Amino acid sequence: MNEKSWHLDPVSFRAGGRVTCGISAVFETQEGRKHASVFYIGEDGFLHYYYVRDGNWRHDGEAFKRPVLPLLLTTDMNLLYSYR
Numbered sequence: 522m523n524e525k526s527w528h529l530d531p532v533s534f535r536a537g538g539r540v541t542c543g544i545s546a547v548f549e550t551q552e553g554r555k556h557a558s559v560f561y562i563g564e565d566g567f568l569h570y571y572y573v574r575d576g577n578w579r580h581d582g583e584a585f586k587r588p589v590l591p592l593l594l595t596t597d598m599n600l601l602y603s604y605r
Contacts (some may be wrong), residue, residue: 534578536563538563
């Protein structure tokens with residue numbers, strides 16, 4: 522399998538728990554990244570952020586400690602990118 526192709530990965534995203542809202546993916550253009558990143562709200566009410574480092578998906582569970590569900594009820598998903 523080509524390592525750079527899309528494929529099912531049931532392991533890398535377990536750290537964030539069950540997805541309870543929409544999933545958003547963006548392509549990060551920052552130096553050193555140049556890869557997709559993924560955002561979603563988990564059953565814990567927090568925004569979960571996944572990014573790629575050294576060819577592996579990493580979970581950032583610290584950047585968004587404030588629950589975001591109330592934010593989503595009053596605004597649109599695009600504002601989450603500037604929430605950080």
